Amino acid sequence: xxxxxxxxxxxxxxxxxxxxxxxxxxxxxxxxxxxxxxxxxxxxxxxxxxxxxxxxxxxxxxxxxxxxxxxxxxxxxxxxxxxxxxxxxxxxxxxxxxxxxxxxxxxxxxxxxxxxxxxxxxxxxxxxxxxxxxxxxxxxxxxxxxxxxxxxxxxxxxxxxxxxxxxxxxxxxxxxxxxxxxxxxxxxxxxxxxxxxxxxxxxxxxxxxxxxxxxxxxxxxxxxxxxxxxxxxxxxxxxxxxxxxxxxxxxxxxxxxxxxxxxxxxxxxxxxxxxxxxxxxxxxxxxxx
Amino acid sequence: xxxxxxxxxxxxxxxxxxxxxxxxxxxxxxxxxxxxxxxxxxxxxxxxxxxxxxxxxxxxxxxxxxxxxxxxxxxxxxxxxxxxxxxxxxxxxxxxxxxxxxxxxxxxxxxxxxxxxxxxxxxxxxxxxxxxxxxxxxxxxxxxxxxxxxxxxxxxxxxxxxxxxxxxxxxxxxxxxxxxxxxxxxxxxxxxxxxxxxxxxxxxxxxxxxxxxxxxxxxxxxxxxxxxxxxxxxxxxxxxxxxxxxxxxxxxxxxxxxxxxxxxxxxxxxxxxxxxxxxxxxxxxxxxxxxxxxxxxxxxxxxxxxxxxxxxxxxxxxxxxxxxxxxxxxxxxxxxxxxxxxxxxxxxxxxxxxxxxxxxxxxxxxxxxxxxxxxxxxxxxxxxxxxxxxxxxxxxxxxxxxxxxxxxxxx
Amino acid sequence: xxxxxxxxxxxxxxxxxxxxxxxxxxxxxxxxxxxxxxxxxxxxxxxxxxxxxxxxxxxxxxxxxxxxxxxxxxxxxxxxxxxxxxxxxxxxxxxxxxxxxxxxxxxxxxxxxxxxxxxxxxxxxxxxxxxxxxxxxxxxxxxxxxxxxxxxxxxxxxxxxxxxxxxxxxxxxxxxxxxxxxxxxxxxxxxxxxxxxxxxxxxxxxxxxxxxxxxxxxxxxxxxxxxxxxx
Numbered sequence: 001x002x003x004x005x006x007x008x009x010x011x012x013x014x015x016x017x018x019x020x021x022x023x024x025x026x027x028x029x030x031x032x033x034x035x036x037x038x039x040x041x042x043x044x045x046x047x048x049x050x051x052x053x054x055x056x057x058x059x060x061x062x063x064x065x066x067x068x069x070x071x072x073x074x075x076x077x078x079x080x081x082x083x084x085x086x087x088x089x090x091x092x093x094x095x096x097x098x099x100x101x102x103x104x105x106x107x108x109x110x111x112x113x114x115x116x117x118x119x120x121x122x123x124x125x126x127x128x129x130x131x132x133x134x135x136x137x138x139x140x141x142x143x144x145x146x147x148x149x150x151x152x153x154x155x156x157x158x159x160x161x162x163x164x165x166x167x168x169x170x171x172x173x174x175x176x177x178x179x180x181x182x183x184x185x186x187x188x189x190x191x192x193x194x195x196x197x198x199x200x201x202x203x204x205x206x207x208x209x210x211x212x213x214x215x216x217x218x219x220x221x222x223x224x225x226x227x228x229x230x231x232x233x234x235x236x237x238x239x240x241x242x243x244x245x246x247x248x249x250x251x252x253x254x255x256x257x258x259x260x261x262x263x264x265x266x267x268x269x270x271x272x273x274x275x276x277x278x279x280x281x282x283x284x285x286x287x288x289x
Numbered sequence: 290x291x292x293x294x295x296x297x298x299x300x301x302x303x304x305x306x307x308x309x310x311x312x313x314x315x316x317x318x319x320x321x322x323x324x325x326x327x328x329x330x331x332x333x334x335x336x337x338x339x340x341x342x343x344x345x346x347x348x349x350x351x352x353x354x355x356x357x358x359x360x361x362x363x364x365x366x367x368x369x370x371x372x373x374x375x376x377x378x379x380x381x382x383x384x385x386x387x388x389x390x391x392x393x394x395x396x397x398x399x400x401x402x403x404x405x406x407x408x409x410x411x412x413x414x415x416x417x418x419x420x421x422x423x424x425x426x427x428x429x430x431x432x433x434x435x436x437x438x439x440x441x442x443x444x445x446x447x448x449x450x451x452x453x454x455x456x457x458x459x460x461x462x463x464x465x466x467x468x469x470x471x472x473x474x475x476x477x478x479x480x481x482x483x484x485x486x487x488x489x490x491x492x493x494x495x496x497x498x499x500x501x502x503x504x505x506x507x508x509x510x511x512x513x514x515x516x517x518x519x520x521x522x523x524x525x526x527x528x529x530x531x532x533x534x535x536x537x538x539x540x541x542x543x544x545x546x547x548x549x550x551x552x553x554x555x556x557x558x559x560x561x562x563x564x565x566x567x568x569x570x571x572x573x574x575x576x577x578x579x580x581x582x583x584x585x586x587x588x589x590x591x592x593x594x595x596x597x598x599x600x601x602x603x604x605x606x607x608x609x610x611x612x613x614x615x616x617x618x619x620x621x622x623x624x625x626x627x628x629x630x631x632x633x634x635x636x637x638x639x640x641x642x643x644x645x646x647x648x649x650x651x652x653x654x655x656x657x658x659x660x661x662x663x664x665x666x667x668x669x670x671x672x673x674x675x676x677x678x679x680x681x682x683x684x685x686x687x688x689x690x691x692x693x694x695x696x697x698x699x700x
Numbered sequence: 701x702x703x704x705x706x707x708x709x710x711x712x713x714x715x716x717x718x719x720x721x722x723x724x725x726x727x728x729x730x731x732x733x734x735x736x737x738x739x740x741x742x743x744x745x746x747x748x749x750x751x752x753x754x755x756x757x758x759x760x761x762x763x764x765x766x767x768x769x770x771x772x773x774x775x776x777x778x779x780x781x782x783x784x785x786x787x788x789x790x791x792x793x794x795x796x797x798x799x800x801x802x803x804x805x806x807x808x809x810x811x812x813x814x815x816x817x818x819x820x821x822x823x824x825x826x827x828x829x830x831x832x833x834x835x836x837x838x839x840x841x842x843x844x845x846x847x848x849x850x851x852x853x854x855x856x857x858x859x860x861x862x863x864x865x866x867x868x869x870x871x872x873x874x875x876x877x878x879x880x881x882x883x884x885x886x887x888x889x890x891x892x893x894x895x896x897x898x899x900x901x902x903x904x905x906x907x908x909x910x911x912x913x914x915x916x917x918x919x920x921x922x923x924x925x926x927x928x929x930x931x
Contacts, residue, residue: 003520010512117343118536120567123544130546139544142512170790171799178786181748182800183774183848211544212509213536213566217340221507256504256513261476263513264505 002135007257008250013142015249016149017207021222022229022241023156024200030173030236031193034087034095038079040223041103042198046072046205047214048110051119061124064206072202076195084194103219110216118215127210145207152203153242160238169193173236228271234284244282323626325401329370331357331614332400334390334415335430337379340532341407344559345430345606348599349405350377352607355594356614360622369622376400380411387411391418391426401627402427402617405610409433409479416445423629427613429606432479432557434486434692437656441698443633446655449609449645450579452479453692456486458577458661459527459554461683463494467525467552470498471518473538474529474556475506483529483556499523507534511541519547525575529556536566543570559604563666563678571666571678578664580605580645581679591644602676605645612645648687654698661690701726701883702747702852707756709739709746709907716742717907720756724852729874729884731894734904735929740887741783743904744854747885748780749773760852775803779850783857783887785841787829794825796840800848807880808849817873818843835866842873853877853884859893871897891926895919 021043028036036042050068053059059067083102087095127144130137160166171179172186180186212218229248233240248267255263274282333350336342357373376398380387387406394400395418403419406412407430419426420442427446428436432455436447470491474480480503488498499521504514508530515538518526526547530538535555542553555576563571582592582602591611595603620635621627641649641657649659663683672678702724709717716739724730732740745751747758749770758765760776768776780786788796794811802808815822818839824832832840838858845853855874859867867890874884874897888894894901901918903911903925918925 003516006516007513010516014510014512111338115343115565116338116340117561117565118533120565120570130544137546139512139541139546141544167791167795167799171788174788174790175786177750177770178782179799180770181750181774181780181782182786182844183771183803184800185769185771211537211540213533213540215533215536217533218509222509225509252510253513256510257517260514260517261503261505264508 003257006136006138007253009136009138010142011250011253012246013138013146013249014252015246016146016153017204017245018225018229018248019242019245020149020152020207021201021204022226022233022245023153023238024197024204025226025230026233026236026238026241027156027169027200028194028197029230030238031169032084032088032190033176034084034099034194035092035235036197037096037099037223038102038106039197039201039226040219041106042072042076042201042219043205043208043222044110044216044219045075045106046202047121047209047212047218048114048119048205048216049202050206050209051121051214052114054122055119061122061127061206061210064209065203068206069199069203072205073195073199075202076198077191079198080191080194085190088190103223107216107219114216116216118213121209121214124210139211141211145211148207152200156200156238157242165189225267228267231281232271232274234278234281237281237283240281240283323628324370324372325627326399328372328374328399329618329621329627330374330376330398330400330402331617332394332398332403333375333377333405333610334380334387334394334403335377335405336382336407337377339382341382341430343565344561344604345405345407345610347377348595348601348603348607349429349610350375351598352595352603352611353404353614355598356611356618359615360618364622369625370618370627373618380406380408382408382411384408384410384414388414388418391415392422395419395422395424401425401629404613405429405606407431407606409435412436413440416440416442419444425617425629425632427617429609429613433482434695437652437654437698438695439697441654441695441700443655443700444629446613446636446651446657448613448657449605450577450661451656451691452482452486453490454579454661454690455483455557455577456490457690457692458663458683458685459487459556459575460490460494460496461663461685462525462552462554462575463491463496465682467554468496469521469523470496470525470527470554471500471502471521471523471551472498472527472529473502473504473511473514473518475508475531475534476503477506479531480504480506480529487527487529487556504530509537511538512545515542515545515547519545519551523551525552525554527554527556531557532562535562539566539570539574548573559606560602560676560678561604564676568666568672568678569669572668574666575682576664576666578605578662578679578681579659580608581662581664581681582608583677583679584662584681587644608645612643615643616641616646650687652694653700654694655700656691656694658687658691660687661685701761702885703757703759704743704747705757705759707743707746707754707758709742709751709754711742711753715907717746717754720904720907720909722902722909722912724883724885726851726883727878727881728900729878729886729898731886731888731898731901732904733888733891733894733901733925733929736889738904739907740904741856744780744856744885744887747773747854748778774848774850775801777803777849777851778854779845779848779852780854781838781841781845781856781858783860785834785837787832787837787840789828789830791829792825793821793827793829793832793840796829797821797825797844797847800844802847802849804849804851806849807851807882809843809846811847814843814847835862838862838866838870842870846873846877851882853882855884855886857887857889859888859890867893889929891922891929895922 025039050064127141229244233244251266255266335345354375378390402425406415409431412428412431429449432452434451474484528538553574558576620632623635624631636651639651647660662681664679704722707720901913902909
């Protein structure tokens with residue numbers, strides 16, 4: 001029984017991290033209608049930038065947690081202005097080609113500059129060791145990632161539901177054309193929202209640095225899980241991304257514990273089941289004609 | 290376009306012929322037409338851009354060039370191979386690309402030998418080409434025992450390591466007290482192979498394997514696998530993950546606090562892995578090393594020369610590529626020709642010693658055995674200089690370091 | 701205030717409007733009456749800037765609309781009540797109401813005034829938009845443009861599918877706002893309702909304005925028109 005609780009806690013911890021990372025993907029899709037295949041690469045960039053800043057200017061984990069997402073936000077703004085804005089009036093195929101291309105370029109640039117073996121990173125001060133709860137013990141850092149991810153998800157949720165910006169974002173997500181006709185300049189929000197989504201990917205990257213390999217390829221496998229998360233949750237649904245993040249985390253942990261060979265397949269079986277029963281995902285709006 | 294290329298080729302041929310005619314009389318006596326195309330071409334085919342780039346890659350090409358220079362310096366005018374060229378290509382760890390590139394190298398670029406070729410499937414593909422073209426292939430980077438087992442052939446040699454040797458080295462710590470093992474392996478050919486080799490080596494050594502846990506490949510999140518592996522309270526947790534997955538595993542292993550309770554043994558690790566993650570993360574981890582640059586004076590001298598060229602310390606793959614190229618050229622020298630069968634004859638059954646091979650021997654199955662080492666990663670406080678990461682715990686004599694000659698192999 | 705001159709519009713190759721000219725003056729209600737598919741909704745979408753494949757001229761208060769984006773047109777004073785009411789499912793009633801900007805402080809209804817006028821909305825201000833009944837949603841869509849203070853309203857079949865009491869209430873509101881100088885372009889198939897609120901009528905058939913009638917003429921021919929429209 002205590003093993004089961006341990007696995008559950010590990011699943012929730014991983015789930016919180018997935019939720020945070022998928023959040024940006026969901027927000028970008030919601031407002032821009034763009035599926036950002038470069039999200040994994042931006043996550044990678046967040047981790048790499050943290051490692052490089054630590055190495056070059058000695059910037060530690062805690063300040064990096066603030067600074068790197070801001071840098072990534074600016075990078076996102078740049079990407080949107082230079083590339084992504086042209087997508088909004090084109091066929092979705094171009095969306096795939098462009099964002100996937102951006103991902104390849106980013107990964108290759110990092111490989112060229114920093115090699116393929118990965119970059120070292122520190123264990124953040126104050127987050128080393130384990131937390132003990134009776135017979136259970138969990139790595140402090142895992143608990144922190146969970147709590148921090150939750151905090152960010154809640155803040156984003158409040159931002160979306162309690163502020164005027166959030167209201168506009170929700171309206172634009174639901175019906176961009178009508179929202180324009182009601183006097184809202186939807187285009188003005190597109191750039192900051194894209195930057196915000198990329199900033200969230202970067203934040204996930206910073207969080208990943210102490211417990212994941214920091215390599216140019218780290219985003220490749222990860223982004224596949226993120227897509228499973230947003231598809232399960234419903235593309236564009238923020239609540240969906242969070243709930244599905246936890247579901248995927250739990251399924252993965254139980255899979256690892258009880259059916260090792262199938263732990264990753266289990267995620268995609270879950271995705272297939274959700275699509276069969278609810279094609280728009282758990283919290284996606286069903287398309288009406 | 291095609292026409293132009295052709296005429297350019299003809300022109301090049303004619304110039305070559307003229308030069309030959311010009312030097313024919315007074316050239317080195319060793320020439321004498323015994324070298325095919327009057328040139329020995331060593332081709333390094335490996336990962337120049339992907340996950341194995343750092344542990345071998347472009348720096349192995351440098352190591353092979355060092356071997357060429359050493360050979361030329363040693364024999365000077367008496368060198369059989371007076372004109373030596375080193376070429377390289379990127380096989381991106383894909384068997385189909387390796388296959389095409391190998392054919393191109395042997396046929397068009399007149400390669401006399403192909404070296405390195407990491408990734409088992411790619412290595413097996415190249416071994417097939419070597420057999421068909423009757424040209425030499427010395428594999429360094431791949432770990433599969435099949436190269437000297439069912440898929441062995443007359444022209445293929447396996448130089449540095451294989452999965453059985455990694456397992457035997459690691460299992461040597463059973464006698465140092467690591468009796469109970471949990472194994473975690475990526476669920477694909479290499480991982481399954483390693484899991485099998487480790488399980489039998491540990492049992493032979495008198496230890497027990499409590500659990501063997503397969504994981505997806507590639508995989509980022511090992512938290513629950515680690516908890517599960519630890520649940521049977523083993524002395525040693527062995528991971529067969531490699532590359533980025535290995536780093537994921539080690540970071541999460543350290544955070545889980547297991548480092549204080551069990552030794553971490555890594556199936557396949559290169560010094561470049563330790564360097565990239567930082568020695569602190571790996572401290573106390575054990576693994577089998579085929580060669581360590583700071584093991585003795587001889588290694589160190591060679592490593593210093595390597596550093597001058599590459600600005601980094603060599604992995605065992607770099608040293609093994611040097612050794613393979615050097616021993617090939619020595620065999621050419623002995624044979625007096627670069628004819629494949631003659632060179633193979635000069636290698637087979639030979640006892641070899643150089644900076645990489647200690648007590649080395651080319652066995653009947655073309656597995657090149659030598660002393661291997663069980664290494665432990667140093668604590669940060671014990672590191673005296675950059676790349677000074679390893680403590681050698683056991684030296685495993687060549688005779689015990691490998692499986693016996695495989696019955697599956699007939700040349 | 702709104703002048704449409706020689707407007708033609710296309711969906712791909714198919715022409716849906718041909719040389720339509722019409723005008724809506726301050727404080728006046730003009731209706732567009734016609735069968736389904738006559739091009740009424742397309743005309744509203746052209747005015748709003750949502751339908752781009754068009755030729756001709758659109759002017760609001762002597763100002764050319766051509767180069768204005770939909771949101772700029774809304775800010776210039778055009779308020780749109782779409783035929784599907786356009787209530788956001790993910791916004792509460794109050795958020796639906798306060799989402800658009802106030803474009804004219806003089807004319808805009810404060811939120812309190814709106815809740816006084818539509819008590820049903822006040823009771824449900826925290827509900828999600830689509831939890832309202834059809835009639836309430838229509839009220840909300842109307843209330844939304846009233847709060848903006850738009851000077852020209854484009855109403856797309858506001859009476860469709862609603863109970864007579866509510867239709868009557870909507871008529872009252874329309875008269876109330878036109879008293880304050882707001883112009884209304886009303887798309888309507890309910891001829892009886894159109895006759896009770898409008899000053900002038902444009903009959904639209906196959907994308908052309910076939911007749912322009914004042915309300916007296918319209919009422920006189922109500923039965924004939926009903927047949928003509930096939931309603």
